[in-house]
Amino acid sequence: MKKEIINIGILGLGTVGQGVLKILRENKEFIEQEIFPCKINIKKIADKNKKIALDNKNYYKILTESAEEIVTDPEIDIVVETIGGFEPAKSLIVQALKQGKHVVTANKEVIAGAGYEILDLARENKVYFLFEASVASGIPIIGALSHSLTSYKLTEIIGILNGTTNYILTKMSEEGKDYEEALKEAQEKGYAEADPGKDIDGFDAFNKIFILSAIAFRAKIDLGNIYYEGIRNITKLDIEYARELGYTVKLLALARNTGLDLDIRVHPALIPKKHTLANIGGAHNGILVRGGDFGDLTFSGLGAGALPAGSMIVSDVVEIIKNYDNYYNQYNCFEKKKIRDFSQTNSPYYLRIRVKDRPGVLAEIAGVFAWKKVSFLSVIQKGEAGEVADIVFLTHQAKEGNVREALEEVTRLECVEKICSAIRVVEI
Amino acid sequence: MKKEIINIGILGLGTVGQGVLKILRENKEFIEQEIFPCKINIKKIADKNKKIALDNKNYYKILTESAEEIVTDPEIDIVVETIGGFEPAKSLIVQALKQGKHVVTANKEVIAGAGYEILDLARENKVYFLFEASVASGIPIIGALSHSLTSYKLTEIIGILNGTTNYILTKMSEEGKDYEEALKEAQEKGYAEADPGKDIDGFDAFNKIFILSAIAFRAKIDLGNIYYEGIRNITKLDIEYARELGYTVKLLALARNTGLDLDIRVHPALIPKKHTLANIGGAHNGILVRGGDFGDLTFSGLGAGALPAGSMIVSDVVEIIKNYDNYYNQYNCFEKKKIRDFSQTNSPYYLRIRVKDRPGVLAEIAGVFAWKKVSFLSVIQKGEAGEVADIVFLTHQAKEGNVREALEEVTRLECVEKICSAIRVVEI
Numbered sequence: 030m031k032k033e034i035i036n037i038g039i040l041g042l043g044t045v046g047q048g049v050l051k052i053l054r055e056n057k058e059f060i061e062q063e064i065f066p067c068k069i070n071i072k073k074i075a076d077k078n079k080k081i082a083l084d085n086k087n088y089y090k091i092l093t094e095s096a097e098e099i100v101t102d103p104e105i106d107i108v109v110e111t112i113g114g115f116e117p118a119k120s121l122i123v124q125a126l127k128q129g130k131h132v133v134t135a136n137k138e139v140i141a142g143a144g145y146e147i148l149d150l151a152r153e154n155k156v157y158f159l160f161e162a163s164v165a166s167g168i169p170i171i172g173a174l175s176h177s178l179t180s181y182k183l184t185e186i187i188g189i190l191n192g193t194t195n196y197i198l199t200k201m202s203e204e205g206k207d208y209e210e211a212l213k214e215a216q217e218k219g220y221a222e223a224d225p226g227k228d229i230d231g232f233d234a235f236n237k238i239f240i241l242s243a244i245a246f247r248a249k250i251d252l253g254n255i256y257y258e259g260i261r262n263i264t265k266l267d268i269e270y271a272r273e274l275g276y277t278v279k280l281l282a283l284a285r286n287t288g289l290d291l292d293i294r295v296h297p298a299l300i301p302k303k304h305t306l307a308n309i310g311g312a313h314n315g316i317l318v319r320g321g322d323f324g325d326l327t328f329s330g331l332g333a334g335a336l337p338a339g340s341m342i343v344s345d346v347v348e349i350i351k352n353y354d355n356y357y358n359q360y361n362c363f364e365k366k367k368i369r370d371f372s373q374t375n376s377p378y379y380l381r382i383r384v385k386d387r388p389g390v391l392a393e394i395a396g397v398f399a400w401k402k403v404s405f406l407s408v409i410q411k412g413e414a415g416e417v418a419d420i421v422f423l424t425h426q427a428k429e430g431n432v433r434e435a436l437e438e439v440t441r442l443e444c445v446e447k448i449c450s451a452i453r454v455v456e457i
Numbered sequence: 458m459k460k461e462i463i464n465i466g467i468l469g470l471g472t473v474g475q476g477v478l479k480i481l482r483e484n485k486e487f488i489e490q491e492i493f494p495c496k497i498n499i500k501k502i503a504d505k506n507k508k509i510a511l512d513n514k515n516y517y518k519i520l521t522e523s524a525e526e527i528v529t530d531p532e533i534d535i536v537v538e539t540i541g542g543f544e545p546a547k548s549l550i551v552q553a554l555k556q557g558k559h560v561v562t563a564n565k566e567v568i569a570g571a572g573y574e575i576l577d578l579a580r581e582n583k584v585y586f587l588f589e590a591s592v593a594s595g596i597p598i599i600g601a602l603s604h605s606l607t608s609y610k611l612t613e614i615i616g617i618l619n620g621t622t623n624y625i626l627t628k629m630s631e632e633g634k635d636y637e638e639a640l641k642e643a644q645e646k647g648y649a650e651a652d653p654g655k656d657i658d659g660f661d662a663f664n665k666i667f668i669l670s671a672i673a674f675r676a677k678i679d680l681g682n683i684y685y686e687g688i689r690n691i692t693k694l695d696i697e698y699a700r701e702l703g704y705t706v707k708l709l710a711l712a713r714n715t716g717l718d719l720d721i722r723v724h725p726a727l728i729p730k731k732h733t734l735a736n737i738g739g740a741h742n743g744i745l746v747r748g749g750d751f752g753d754l755t756f757s758g759l760g761a762g763a764l765p766a767g768s769m770i771v772s773d774v775v776e777i778i779k780n781y782d783n784y785y786n787q788y789n790c791f792e793k794k795k796i797r798d799f800s801q802t803n804s805p806y807y808l809r810i811r812v813k814d815r816p817g818v819l820a821e822i823a824g825v826f827a828w829k830k831v832s833f834l835s836v837i838q839k840g841e842a843g844e845v846a847d848i849v850f851l852t853h854q855a856k857e858g859n860v861r862e863a864l865e866e867v868t869r870l871e872c873v874e875k876i877c878s879a880i881r882v883v884e885i
Binding site (some may be wrong): 168173 | 609736754775
């Protein structure tokens with residue numbers, strides 16, 4: 030028989046935790062119809078900050094400073110973890126699962142850092158560990174991968190998974206802002222944190238593409254081998270040149286299943302400006318899923334925020350309640366998969382190289398690239414002729430390691446002032 | 458204990474049925490890992506056509522002419538219905554459910570025509586009735602609505618749900634083809650049937666938006682009250698004028714939950730050409746789901762075809778097997794909802810009216826519209842001045858009934874030759 034009152038404990042009342050409370054309150058009637066005849070009871074909320082502003086005064090009665098109290102309370106059925114960061118969140122999740130509680134979280138760092146261990150633990154204890162909100166929170170991609178795309182081997186995922194960097198790149202691209210200006214605006218509007226490193230440097234997208242790859246490819250992979258690179262070096266000028274060449278610059282998270290290994294990486298990329306993903310602007314996220322004859326399936330939606338994340342967390346809670354007495358294992362990560370060494374991956378490249386403007390320069394540079402087996406699709410001299418000039422190269426598909434070696438050699442040429450930019454091209 | 462061999466019976470081996478077989482065969486290993494420790498056994502396939510071309514000779518041994526044999530076979534656990542059309546498919550589905558078999562189908566006509574009755578029957582018998590492939594087959598929208606968007610009241614769905622008409626409109630728009638030419642090309646390429654009426658006249662999209670509305674709004678609605686209109690009257694010229702005004706013409710399926718009632722309809726519409734949906738071209742489908750503060754969530758993917766449909770059907774089979782001993786009711790259509798009378802809905806309008814080119818015409822026409830409370834946003838005279846001229850009007854939001862009355866009055870004016878076009882505008 031179905032338990033009628035499902036007791037929930039919430040760990041952490043930051044933005045997302047408050048979003049969860051708001052969704053639960055505002056959609057109470059709808060949710061209760063959805064989980065009929067069950068009802069949700071918020072039994073305890075843990076937060077260190079006792080002065081927290083709660084719009085419902087009743088919550089103060091159930092507020093505790095001790096997270097421990099929630100994960101050990103025998104009456105609590107589902108723990109919602111919205112503390113964020115690796116510890117203490119991870120230990121609390123582990124403790125809750127061991128106590129036989131279901132856990133819902135949006136915590137990508139915990140999943141990236143200890144996901145397999147936690148999933149094993151959940152399986153052993155026959156409890157759910159759900160985390161739809163952890164990746165592109167407004168897009169139900171994990172549900173799609175685990176409920177609806179289960180009959181076809183997926184070959185590729187290409188995502189714009191970080192809203193902060195997408196906002197910055199969109200501002201640079203559409204309004205001609207430079208990087209610092211766009212970052213400042215993102216911070217003012219709340220799209221970037223005061224310390225934006227995790228977003229800007231690709232770490233956030235790196236955690237997310239790891240999670241998507243594991244779920245989509247049913248794979249056991251080693252997070253440490255995934256390459257990531259952020260957008261600090263992207264300039265307004267390169268965005269303009271890219272546009273002239275028919276491309277838009279995006280921070281892409283890529284995962285390809287070659288059959289032999291997985292090619293997973295995060296880096297800025299030039300993508301064709303007519304592609305759906307190129308047109309996903311602002312703080313939105315977009316995900317393309319591809320599989321053999323199946324065609325392309327693209328999702329776009331909000332990537333972050335209290336309400337999208339809160340909605341997905343509560344949807345996970347609803348999913349658990351609907352399946353309450355019917356535990357089944359949602360995620361199979363059965364295949365141990367090697368991640369391709371980054372130097373062995375292939376991409377065409379956009380390069381901007383500043384040279385002394387005199388005869389023979391192009392021949393010298395081209396010679397070095399040819400030696401390293403990198404060939405050019407197009408070469409355009411940019412800017413006014415003068416003492417120095419910028420040359421923009423688009424290369425054919427080339428091995429990452431070879432391009433790096435070539436660039437190292439090229440910087441040593443007397444005629445070369447500097448490598449201004451080197452951005453990979455992804456022909457989606 | 459979980460049943461180890463799950464016996465499947467397939468009804469009908471048309472395009473989709475063959476797609477199901479292909480997916481099951483080509484992805485056998487992947488699917489078996491997914492449903493471990495279960496295995497799928499295709500026990501019987503029913504098709505009247507004994508000469509059907511099956512790539513696996515073993516299937517001939519299990520081929521039967523009698524669909525009855527499958528729905529009554531006590532050993533068959535899951536029936537896949539891929540006959541299409543209302544009868545005999547509906548009766549076979551009912552029979553299978555009554556026998557305690559789970560049913561998976563892509564048959565939108567059966568669901569549109571008898572969905573509530575069938576869902577009730579499935580619930581009574583505690584068996585699954587799943588139909589992900591019935592709407593926008595390559596897009597897992599039903600899974601998203603029933604598994605992942607369950608905590609938030611959705612307010613709006615806007616879909617491009619018919620690939621045939623989208624292909625035709627895209628060809629007209631991008632290559633300047635006229636309607637007949639584009640339709641012929643769609644037929645040659647297999648995107649349109651020899652008798653394309655169901656697609657062209659909006660009937661297909663009408664069935665699909667009914668299904669999405671019922672699932673998304675958890676609503677009991679009366680199919681018969683949904684207005685639908687196709688694309689036969691769309692001309693190349695209007696597509697050109699629309700583009701000049703910043704719009705693209707699409708066959709839209711719309712469903713809005715006003716709280717009081719549902720505004721559901723299918724008709725061609727001008728939508729802003731920069732919107733994601735406007736850029737979903739060819740035979741692709743696109744669906745936008747909107748809900749309060751949650752933001753917009755957009756899906757795009759293949760709308761039809763043996764493999765997308767086959768994949769989704771097999772994914773439904775996998776979902777049933779994963780939940781085999783744990784029946785739970787997936788769809789709650791608990792709210793009886795009224796559909797707003799079409800004449801009471803509101804849209805801005807694009808109108809092209811052919812008039813005698815002489816002074817005072819505009820005043821006469823404007824007078825009629827003003828009388829019917831329809832006001833103009835812009836008025837542009839098109840074409841060379843001569844005996845007659847076309848005037849293009851964009852109206853403000855106006856009541857459907859009022860626009861119709863105004864148009865009737867306007868055709869009676871002596872100065873008006875004819876109403877060339879009247880297309881609604883949807884500012885997404």
